Amino acid sequence: MNFCSQCGQAVEQKVPAGDSRPRYVCGHCDTIHYQNPNIVAGCIPVHDGRILMCRRAIEPRYGRWTLPAGFMENGEAVEEAATRETREEACAIVSNLQLYTVTSIVHVDQVQMLYLADLPHAKFAAGEETLEVALFSEDEIPWDQLAFETIHNALEFYFADRKNGTFPLRHIRIERNCRSQHSQPDHNAKKQQAHR
Amino acid sequence: MNFCSQCGQAVEQKVPAGDSRPRYVCGHCDTIHYQNPNIVAGCIPVHDGRILMCRRAIEPRYGRWTLPAGFMENGEAVEEAATRETREEACAIVSNLQLYTVTSIVHVDQVQMLYLADLPHAKFAAGEETLEVALFSEDEIPWDQLAFETIHNALEFYFADRKNGTFPLRHIRIERNCRSQHSQPDHNAKKQQAHR
Numbered sequence: 583m584n585f586c587s588q589c590g591q592a593v594e595q596k597v598p599a600g601d602s603r604p605r606y607v608c609g610h611c612d613t614i615h616y617q618n619p620n621i622v623a624g625c626i627p628v629h630d631g632r633i634l635m636c637r638r639a640i641e642p643r644y645g646r647w648t649l650p651a652g653f654m655e656n657g658e659a660v661e662e663a664a665t666r667e668t669r670e671e672a673c674a675i676v677s678n679l680q681l682y683t684v685t686s687i688v689h690v691d692q693v694q695m696l697y698l699a700d701l702p703h704a705k706f707a708a709g710e711e712t713l714e715v716a717l718f719s720e721d722e723i724p725w726d727q728l729a730f731e732t733i734h735n736a737l738e739f740y741f742a743d744r745k746n747g748t749f750p751l752r753h754i755r756i757e758r759n760c761r762s763q764h765s766q767p768d769h770n771a772k773k774q775q776a777h778r
Numbered sequence: 779m780n781f782c783s784q785c786g787q788a789v790e791q792k793v794p795a796g797d798s799r800p801r802y803v804c805g806h807c808d809t810i811h812y813q814n815p816n817i818v819a820g821c822i823p824v825h826d827g828r829i830l831m832c833r834r835a836i837e838p839r840y841g842r843w844t845l846p847a848g849f850m851e852n853g854e855a856v857e858e859a860a861t862r863e864t865r866e867e868a869c870a871i872v873s874n875l876q877l878y879t880v881t882s883i884v885h886v887d888q889v890q891m892l893y894l895a896d897l898p899h900a901k902f903a904a905g906e907e908t909l910e911v912a913l914f915s916e917d918e919i920p921w922d923q924l925a926f927e928t929i930h931n932a933l934e935f936y937f938a939d940r941k942n943g944t945f946p947l948r949h950i951r952i953e954r955n956c957r958s959q960h961s962q963p964d965h966n967a968k969k970q971q972a973h974r
Contacts, residue, residue: 585786587779587802587811592786600906603851606783615783618816619850621889654815655799659882659951660889681947684877684891686855693817693856695880710796751877751947755855 588613619686622694623663624651626740627676629701632717633737636671638729639713646729649696649736650674664697672715673707676700682749683736689758694732698740698749731756784809815882818890819859820847822936823872825897828913829933832867834925835909842925845892845932846870860893868911869903872896878945879932885954890928894936894945927952 586593586608593606598614606615626649627634635647650671654663661679668676676699685694706715718724720741728734735754743749782789782804789802794810802811822845823830831843846867850859857875864872872895881890902911914920916937924930931950939945 583783585781585783587781587783587789590781590786590788593783616849617852619852620814621817653812654889656813656815656887657884659884660880661882661949661951681880681949684856686857688853688855691852693850753857753877755857 583615583617586611586613587615617691619691619693621654621660621663622651622692623654623660623667623697624649624694625664625668625676625679625697625699626682626736627668627672627674627699627701629704629717632719633723633740634668634672634674634701634706634715634717635723636708636715637713638711639708640711643729645713645727647724647727648729648733651694651696660695661697664695664699668699669709671709671712673709674701674705674715675703677702680749681751683732683739683752683754685732685735685754685756687732687756689756696732696736779811779813782807782809783811813887815887815889817850817856817859818847818888819850819856819863819893820845820890821860821864821872821875821893821895822878822932823864823868823870823895823897825900825913828915829919829936830864830868830870830897830902830911830913831919832904832911833909834907835904836907839925841909841923843920843923844925844929847890847892856891857893860891860895864895865905867905867908869905870897870901870911871899873898876945877947879928879935879948879950881928881931881950881952883928883952885952892928892932 583593583606589608589611591608591610593608595604596607597604598607636650637647638644650668652667654660664679665676668674678700679697682698683696708715723737739752779789779802785804785807787804787806789804791800792803793800794803832846833843834840846864848863850856861872864870874896875893878894879892904911919933935948
């Protein structure tokens with residue numbers, strides 16, 4: 583950031599009064615330009631036990647397989663963003679969304695929120711940002727052609743949890759070195775609940 | 779937004795090629811300035827069945843009671859943001875965080891994520907943005923002096939769920955008219971899981 587988006591003058595980086603972090607501040611109109619993480623919302627669309635995946639037609643990871651997901655927009659709820667991205671990228675209509683993974687991708691300032699979703703009808707097609715769309719059973723997943731670590735994690739969790747028949751929320755933190763730390767499933771935290 | 783934060787020239791609002799929404803676009807350096815929702819992260823700190831709350835020393839809602847929460851910063855995970863805000867606003871150290879409410883506040887482009895958390899020691903004090911901090915039992919909650927609808931919702935859910943001894947994730951959407959829509963607890967969605 584070089585200039586103030588309000589008045590057009592040059593900004594400087596400094597810690598505003600009462601703050602503890604450097605911000606881009608305009609010395610002319612005193613606007614403080616905060617920068618915060620973005621939400622990426624998406625779905626794990628499930629039809630008859632198979633997962634709907636998209637092959638990316640855009641960078642990064644052109645040609646790699648991913649789940650339908652993208653940046654949440656102003657004026658919508660997270661669940662609406664996940665549904666919209668699935669419609670836009672896979673031309674698919676999902677229902678019964680259940681929040682399943684919340685992944686803080688710290689080094690890129692993103693929080694990815696993926697929902698388990700029902701794909702009632704096997705109707706789908708490639709959207710503008712997609713080369714092809716397909717349903718994959720567990721043994722068909724293109725593990726070595728996945729676009730992102732977060733997609734790999736979500737699919738691993740899904741197939742493991744499906745064996746148990748329950749899908750606890752998965753809370754994940756990924757750092758720059760791309761090792762990820764998985765918390766315990768939230769609602770299995772018996773000890774916490776005992777305190778309450 | 780009036781000017782490009784990259785080159786300082788005036789921006790215009792238009793729908794970029796391949797996009798479906800109007801964005802602020804710089805005709806000089808072609809930068810597209812996306813605007814997306816922010817995450818507000820916080821805690822419901824619980825000590826011996828009582829909830830730690832803060833009375834706001836800042837606008838909006840100066841003097842009203844709230845839960846420790848604030849904007850997630852770049853370079854941190856959601857859970858870290860909730861822990862930090864609790865430390866900054868209530869000088870309190872929480873542990874065993876469990877994501878409990880995810881509220882899309884559509885008309886202000888925010889997603890509030892509140893965690894149930896243990897407050898092992900009843901040690902707390904007013905931070906810079908707080909007038910006072912106190913522990914409240916269910917019958918002591920200042921319901922008519924709460925700062926935000928989201929805080930009211932979270933506390934209502936908490937005391938209701940505590941009677942059942944389980945705290946399912948609560949997925950909420952609030953619109954401008956301030957009526958809120960509550961989804962079913964996610965992990966009670968038996969029908970969905972049966973499909974999987």
